[in-house]
Each structure stands twice: as C-alpha cells, then as structure tokens.
Amino acid sequence: MQGAIQVESLSKSFSIRYNKSNSLKSKFVGVFHKRYREVVETFWALRDIDFVIEPGESFGIVGRNGSGKSTLLRIIAGIYPATSGTVRLSEGSRIGAMIELGVGFHPELTGRENIYLGASIHGLNRKEIEKLYPAIVDFSELGHFMDTTIKNYSSGMHARLGFALAINLNPSIFIIDEVLAVGDEGFQKKCLEAMAQFKAQGKTIIFVSHDPAMVAGACD
Numbered sequence: 017m018q019g020a021i022q023v024e025s026l027s028k029s030f031s032i033r034y035n036k037s038n039s040l041k042s043k044f045v046g047v048f049h050k051r052y053r054e055v056v057e058t059f060w061a062l063r064d065i066d067f068v069i070e071p072g073e074s075f076g077i078v079g080r081n082g083s084g085k086s087t088l089l090r091i092i093a094g095i096y097p098a099t100s101g102t103v104r105l106s107e108g109s110r111i112g113a114m115i116e117l118g119v120g121f122h123p124e125l126t127g128r129e130n131i132y133l134g135a136s137i138h139g140l141n142r143k144e145i146e147k148l149y150p151a152i153v154d155f156s157e158l159g160h161f162m163d164t165t166i167k168n169y170s171s172g173m174h175a176r177l178g179f180a181l182a183i184n185l186n187p188s189i190f191i192i193d194e195v196l197a198v199g200d201e202g203f204q205k206k207c208l209e210a211m212a213q214f215k216a217q218g219k220t221i222i223f224v225s226h227d228p229a230m231v232a233g234a235c236d
Contacts, residue, residue, distance in 0.1 A: 019068035020109065020189060020220040021092060026065040026101035028087055032057045061087040064101070071106065074211070074221040076235030078228065085224050089115050089193050092222065105189065110138070112187030114178050114195045123167035127158060127177055130166055134181050148184055155210075156180035157203075176203060183210050190214060193224045208234055 034055040061084045069075045079085050090096040092103055093113040105111075120137070121130045131152055135145040153159050156176040161169070169177070175195050182190065190211070196204050211221055211234055225231050 019104075020071040020073070020106045021069040021222070022102075022104040023065055023067050023092070024102050024104075026062060026088075026091065026103060027060065027099050028062040028084075028091060028096065029099045030059045030061060032059050062091075069220055069222065071220055072215060072218040074215050074223065074235045076231040077222065077224045078226070078231055086115060086193055089113070089191050089222065089224065093191055109189050110185070110187045111189045111191060112182035112185050113191040113193075114175075114182050115191060115193045116195070121166045121174070121178070124165060126163050126165055127156075127169070128162040130177070131162075131181055135185065138185050140185075152177075152180045152184045155184065155206075172200065172203070179207055179210075183207075183214065187219070189220045189222070191222045194226065196225065196230070204230075 034057070065088065067075075077085050077088070087096065091098050093111055093115060095115070120134050122133065125133065128149075131149060132142070132145050135148065136142075140148070153162060156179075158173060158176055158180075161173065166174070166177075178195065179192075192211075196207055208230075211223075215221055221235075223231065223234055225234075
C-alpha cells in the first residue's frame with residue numbers, strides 16, 4: 017500500500033555566515049586579516065531521514081529543541097525545499113498545517129479578513145468561504161474578536177483561529193507543531209477530540225509535542 021507520506025533519504029542543510037559585511041572596506045580588510053573574513057559554516061538540520069506514514073495513521077514526532085522537528089514539517093508542508101532526498105504525498109493530498117503561531121496571518125488584518133485570505137490561498141472561492149466561515153468562528157470561540165486585528169490577539173487566540181481554520185479546510189493530511197501548548201486545557205481537549213474525529217475519517221495526522229502523554233494519547 018502506498019503511504020500517505022513517504023520520506024526517503026531526506027536531508028536539509030543551512031548556511032550560517034559569520035563576519036558577513038556588504039561594506040567594500042570590510043571585504044578589502046578581510047583580504048589581509050583573516051579575522052575579518054566572512055566564514056560560511058554548513059549546518060545539517062536533518063540527515064538521511066526515512067519513514068512512511070500510512071493513510072489514516074496518527075504519527076507522533078518527539079525530540080529536543082533544535083533537533084530538526086519543525087524543519088522536517090516545513091519540508092513536508094512545502095515551505096522549505098529539501099537539500100537532498102524526497103518527500104512524496106499520495107495523489108490528491110491537501111495539507112492543513114499549524115507549524116508556527118501566526119504564520120499565514122497578516123497582523124494588520126482582522127480575524128475575519130485573515131480567514132478569507134487563508135482559505136482563498138488554499139483554493140476556496142468566496143462562496144465556499146462564506147459557507148465555511150460560521151464553522152471556523154464557532155470552533156475558535158472567537159466570535160467577539162473577528163473584527164479585531166490579529167496583531168492584538170494573544171498567542172492562545174492565534175492558536176484557536178489557526179487550528180479552527182486548518183481543521184475546517186478539510187485537509188487529507190493535518191500537520192500540528194507544538195502550538196496546542198499555548199491553548200487552555202479546555203481548548204486542547206477540543207482540539208484532540210477534533211483530531212480523533214479527523215483520524216476516524218481515514219485521514220492522516222503528524223503531531224509534534226513536548227508532552228509525552230499528549231503524544232501517546234493522540235498518536236499510533
């Protein structure tokens with residue numbers, strides 16, 4: 017059976033630059049003095065990662081800060097390109113991702129405007145968004161704040177709106193990166209119940225959390 021997500025020999029590197037300067041004078045001085053020269057270091061965030069996630073599976077990822085979890089999710093979501101290796105998604109997959117608070121939201125727009133913007137980016141037309149809008153607001157429980165600019169939202173409010181939008185876009189793959197940690201206990205429970213229903217529909221979840229009990233309860 018073809019996996020919902022197949023990751024093969026995946027690696028990702030970043031270039032870290034020291035003594036970087038656009039000044040012609042600094043570059044000239046660097047020719048004669050080594051300590052002023054720009055140094056480029058290659059940092060490998062991921063190396064030779066392999067796994068397969070089957071359709072309908074809830075897949076947990078745990079690890080220390082800086083171990084590459086978020087980088088991996090960004091590559092699967094298509095935000096970062098891989099340095100080498102491949103990520104294959106099952107045909108027709110639609111990804112819903114909550115990888116970082118506020119990503120995809122414009123701080124100067126209201127909650128309402130951001131819902132329309134976010135849904136349109138995922139290919140929905142205005143009529144489809146209007147139909148979906150009440151369910152998103154209801155799930156987020158932010159009805160009184162829809163006409164408030166996002167820059168005035170707390171981190172918990174960001175999480176509520178982001179999760180409500182992502183889960184209601186009806187993705188086949190749902191990626192969640194630690195963002196539930198900023199929500200209150202009641203909202204976390206609501207999100208976990210929604211994830212369980214999502215999984216029961218045969219859809220796929222990738223879940224990152226520093227809470228082992230939450231991962232054990234939510235993931236296969």
